Amino acid sequence: MRIGYGICNGTFGELVQGVYNKQPFLITMPIPVLTSKSIFIPNETKTIIGHSSYSKAVLACNKLLSLFNKNVGGTIDLASNIPRGKGMASSSADLVAAMKAVADGCFIEVNNKILSTIATEIEPTDGVMYENVVAYNYKNGSLMESFGNLPPFDLLGIDVGGYIDTIQFNQQRKIYSRQDLKAFHHAFHLIKTGIQTQNLSSICQASTISAKINEKILPKKYFDEMEKIAAICQGGVVVAHSGTMIGILFEHDHPYKNDCLLQFKKLVDDTKAVPFYYSHKKFEVRDENLHLYVR
Numbered sequence: 001m002r003i004g005y006g007i008c009n010g011t012f013g014e015l016v017q018g019v020y021n022k023q024p025f026l027i028t029m030p031i032p033v034l035t036s037k038s039i040f041i042p043n044e045t046k047t048i049i050g051h052s053s054y055s056k057a058v059l060a061c062n063k064l065l066s067l068f069n070k071n072v073g074g075t076i077d078l079a080s081n082i083p084r085g086k087g088m089a090s091s092s093a094d095l096v097a098a099m100k101a102v103a104d105g106c107f108i109e110v111n112n113k114i115l116s117t118i119a120t121e122i123e124p125t126d127g128v129m130y131e132n133v134v135a136y137n138y139k140n141g142s143l144m145e146s147f148g149n150l151p152p153f154d155l156l157g158i159d160v161g162g163y164i165d166t167i168q169f170n171q172q173r174k175i176y177s178r179q180d181l182k183a184f185h186h187a188f189h190l191i192k193t194g195i196q197t198q199n200l201s202s203i204c205q206a207s208t209i210s211a212k213i214n215e216k217i218l219p220k221k222y223f224d225e226m227e228k229i230a231a232i233c234q235g236g237v238v239v240a241h242s243g244t245m246i247g248i249l250f251e252h253d254h255p256y257k258n259d260c261l262l263q264f265k266k267l268v269d270d271t272k273a274v275p276f277y278y279s280h281k282k283f284e285v286r287d288e289n290l291h292l293y294v295r
Contacts (some may be wrong), residue, residue: 001042003074004105008096008128011084011089012157012247012278013240015191015203016135016182017270020135025144027135027191027206028072028127029238031278036080036093038101043071048102054078055090056122057098063118063197064099066107076101085163087243089126095119096129116141124170133195135188137260139170147191151198154257155230155238156264157247157276160221169242174217183209204236204249211237211246220246225267252279 009030018295019028038057039050048061054076061076073183077096096115103110112129119125120141129138135144164238176184187206189250194202199201208230215223224247227237250260 001074001107002105003008003042004078004101004103005096006038006040006104007098008036008093009089009131010080010093012128012155013073013087013238013243013245014126014210014274015195015207015238016184016187017132017138017241018174018187018210018213020144020184020188021182023137023144025178025188025240026127026132026138027147027163029150030131030133031088032130032131034088034093035094036078036082036090036095036097038078038094039046039069039168040074040098040101042072042104042105047073048069049078050071050076050078050098053203054094054098057094060095060122061098061102061116061123064102064108064110067114067127068106070106072106072107074105076100083159085165085243086159087166087240087245089128091123092119092126092128095122095125101286113141114141118269123167128227129172133191134196135191145192147195150195150203151200152252153200153203153249155247155249155276155278157238157245157261157278158222158226158268158273159276160243160244160246160273160295162244165238165242166179166242171217173193176213180213183213200249200284201234202250204234205228206236207238207249208236210241211239214239214241218242220244222246222267222271222273229260229267232256232261232263235260247276277282 190206
């Protein structure tokens, strides 16, 4: 054994989440600079241990060792800049990063399917083991389709406040109409073609469709205001379907970008909401509760 390292990105909610072909699914929205990083330090024990605040990650690592019949142990530690309880895949990223660290330290060859299977045995999972945008069954961990990378985009977001327990939320039954199911099917294919052609407009349309449906399940404060700002720069609304985040996707070089930014700043000033900004590979996040600032 050796010291092992693992890393996994977080997300800004999901581009789409609902039901497709009778399967619960989500389409991921990876944010590469939001990360959970893990280190595994081997020792003479026969189990993985770690701080109680990431007990689920410890459980995942022990499941991984059991799967590969490894009678070894050690300590894992985690460091993350992903806000908790906001729908940004913090827990899923912890699970994946920790398992990658143990696999690295114990010379175990793991793939995304193995990581996904173990993670979803513990809780509904965000599909963050896949670096690209994917359609993913978050309950059984099956990959439905891999789409590729998003075209360049800017993201303005706010945290509407509070915290959501993802496990409890996903235990609630969600009722979708026949029209909703058709809309999810349409959104799925808008994402697929949008990434194939690198057309952000199609992706924005899909995310807005899903965000509006989600308003019936977990409504977001300031949704109408954010939708109006998105319309200024022909963007789309994206939400954390089981979290507290709402954002706007739009073209980085859109001619009305500054108008969009001004209206967004006014909303933030008026509401005192916590702002988020992402532009290509730059991301800023301010969380007044965690005292976190990442640039």
